[in-house]
Amino acid sequence: MQEQIQRHIDMLVRTGMEDGVQVAVYQDGALIVDAVAGSADGRPVTSGTPIFSFSLAKNVTATLAQLLVARGFLDYDSPVTEVWPEFGVHGKSTATLRHVLTHTVGLPAMPREITPDQLPDWSRVCASLAAAEPRWPPGTAMGYHSYTFGYLVGELARRTTGRSMSELLHEWITAPLGIEGQLYFAAPEQALPELARLEQQARQWPADPDDDEAILAPWESRPSADFGNNGDILRADIPSVGIASARGLAAMFDAVLQGKLVDSARLTEFSAPAFEGADQVFGTPARMALGFPIGRMGAPAEENSVAFGWPGGGGSYAYADPARGIAFALTKTRLVPNFDTALSVTTILADGS
Template identity: 60%
Template sequence: MSALQHRIRGLLDEFVDTGAETGLQVAVYHRGTLVVDAVAGVADSRTGRAVASETPFFSFSAGKTMTSLIAHLLVRTGALDYDTPVVDLWPESGAHGKETATLRHVLTHTVGIPAMPRDIGPADLPDWQRVCTAIADAEPRWRPGAETGYHSYTFGYLVGEIARRATGRAMRQLLRDWVAAPLGLEGELYFAVPRTDLDRLARLEDSVPQPLPPDDGILSPWERQPTAALGNSPEILQADIPSVGTFTARGIAAVHAAVLDGRLIDSRRLEEVTAPAFEGTDQVFGNYARMALGYPLGRLGAPPDETPTTFGWVGGGGSYVCADTATGTAFAMTKTRLTPHLDTARRLADVTAAEIPRHSRDSAP
């Protein structure tokens, strides 16, 4: 596996040297062993501070992997199951025909409220009560369970309010108590970064100005295109916004290694979690979507005929987190430069998949 470390590090240096990227981290676990822990470039272009393995990055929707995991751990406690109606815990959420929505619908992005209500903007995101009240009163675009469509920011508040009502604890506390502390990853995984840790973070930067993605008629511009200003905002970074997250590549890859090897989810639950749960056309972006419980299925850049054994999330701006049940591989990539494409993540993921033989469940690491 030293060959993979060498190759990944070489690619990271190439991305930085050519100016395609400014700062990156990649971590790969294979069957519970850290086989790649590579960094390159600077964490903050203003000061020249170098990226280190312990540098946390705000990584937009790649943080949804942590949100989905909290939902599965909540089910593990017995507080609810995947088909429990959300109104059982959150009665107000049933307004305007949403009373049939279940946790399964939340995890498959089929509740029908993909966009934030129009009176909610980025500055409102730290106000948990205001956002959840608006979501509860929102009218769904489709009957819960009928269609899927990317719930960009609403997803985290849906899971988070269900978890808060079930446990009395905020998502930042659950992530710390259920995941980070047991795995020895405190300081590497955050919903809501403590003020004292803000100076440790990488500083995001926008790439050359890009036009907004085509208007889907559903999401607001700020939901469709991430910006460095949002990801660097101290108010946003310190807020519990579990549709996004701050983490190191090493830390989030370690979490998914623990998911794969049974430390966080047993094998029966993992099989249930990663099975196809909803397939159809994404009503927001128009692409074909195959959803597991909380994650899109399929490796980034995989050929259409490849049997999906990978689950994870890409983050706006180009970050990527995934795990492969066939090979026991967990992969994570964070970066400072926000790009409108996933070229860097795709190339790194392809190299990793090629180096670690697929379907090698019984082979030696």
Template identity: 50%
Template structure:
């Protein structure tokens, strides 16, 4: 499988379709693919290495969900606890019945932020949490579902902070990343001293046209200001990279694949969750029409269901998250696979590399 994947990503880079790319695969707790190709920084020619972190947008949501589940398994959180029990201010404007389960399934009803917000606003944790707590819900929590592109991470992150007394970036490092030996490759807020290690993003040709062709009246765009919509400039911004914004994340493919592998089974002596908890959090929670994008989106507790790029109905046991720009990470309890792809040519359209390489890996594992 290593050779197949390496050949595939070399071809993507050689053809000019991709700039720099990482793919990592674990199977039954063992790493079977660690492939890299291309350059991490086109300005200097610095090559991609296995430990190069890439800003990977909403692929980080799967990392946030994992932190929540680790805490829940230890009794620090309960999915059906009203959020107001930890965060009383959140109950404003009729949100007092909202639960952690509602937040995980994007059904909490606060998907939007004001159009005036810019990246520096995102770095103000207390300000963002106060703004979200005081927002009026678009629907009664629990009655509909709709992708919370920006607000999702703050709601869950503040619940984690109130429950533990620690910012979610610290909890990620201490409870998930450090035990797995990936603390320097899996981040929310990246330490400023580490910024020089990161891959530099570049917008794919035609990105502006792709965005312009999307429906202007899509609720997702009304809920997320252009300044906060991920792009190469957004993912290269030190303000964004160094802030805790757990609706996204910065990671190497091998780090996030290792995290997913440790959800499925033991990895070098570490397993993040027991089997019963894994079954609970990966079961179908909602498959309703998403109010932000207008089509049904099967979801578990904090993860999408179905392999990115594939018909979710054909791969219902797969759970994970894609990120705008073309990165993704997922795991499949049915096959014991965990997969991650990160890249720095930021493509807002269909994630063709994720689709192609993910299918290649799945086929190789079952063939």
């Protein structure tokens, strides 16, 4: 499997389809694939090179949310207002952590007064979300919470633990698992030179249908290399997006599957279907567990996959599959409006295992 995937990503780089790619796969606790190819800004990509991978970081945020529950700070049905009273205005008083994790709380888009350059201002963003009117009553519909998800989980975490999401990531995941420097929400200044530089394949992403009526602002739905290379963004705690190496993220998911972060009962509970319906943002079917979409990307319907995990804008992808003991992550430096590379690699993995 290592040789097959290495040959494949080498070919993608050689033919100009990719610049820098990382793939890591654990199975039943063993690292069976650790493949890298290409470069970023003239430097070879290594297994440990951190890459800003947009919503791939939602896998980390959702995992931290499970740890908040496992360690007794919150319950899935804890009202948000129990620790964040000001959030309850405009009918949001019924919102719970379960609604936040299933993207059904009703705040898929940032309030329009929040622009990308204001994302590092945690207090301002959270105050705007608390004052916002939801698009639907919490729990009644699902819509992808592009940037709001990380702040909602993060503010609940901050109010219950007194720690930021970047601090919790270090204390609860990277330090205990020995993967420091491979997963970040807020990269320290000294780590910035080690990060891979992103490249945008196309300056303009394809327009969404009825673009003027889109729920998300363009910057919330279309990843930009300029955004992902911005030092202010890279240093900021924005836990809907973040920085990861494939090996670090796969190691985190493997630890989840192996019971090193949560026990088997908790894994069974949070990976089970929690909401099914149409995604109000994208108009596509959605099947949500508590924090993750269910199903391996590209898997045939008859596979009935129980895998869970988030992709990242620009083409990255990670998932955990309890049925097969697989933890998978792919990160890349070239942003494209598809997941062709991830799909091709996961197909090799599925066919070979």
